[in-house]
Amino acid sequence: MPTSPPPIAGAAWTNWPKGLRTGLYRPLYAQPIYPANLYTDRPPYDHAEYREHVTEPQIELMCACGIWR
Numbered sequence: 001m002p003t004s005p006p007p008i009a010g011a012a013w014t015n016w017p018k019g020l021r022t023g024l025y026r027p028l029y030a031q032p033i034y035p036a037n038l039y040t041d042r043p044p045y046d047h048a049e050y051r052e053h054v055t056e057p058q059i060e061l062m063c064a065c066g067i068w069r
Helices: 012-029 047-067
Strands: none
Touching: none
């Protein structure tokens, strides 16, 4: 007995908005925003260190890229 795809898989109208949203956000995530694996070689930062070494540089990067103003 052949199985049919789930109803949502064939729905042309309800699937495109999801694809449209992800297409709009794709350029934002084309390059990494936050550094990966911060704690593989060291213990985690405390709050002040995290702000100094991660948060502030990432805010500057996002402003420079036009993501955040």
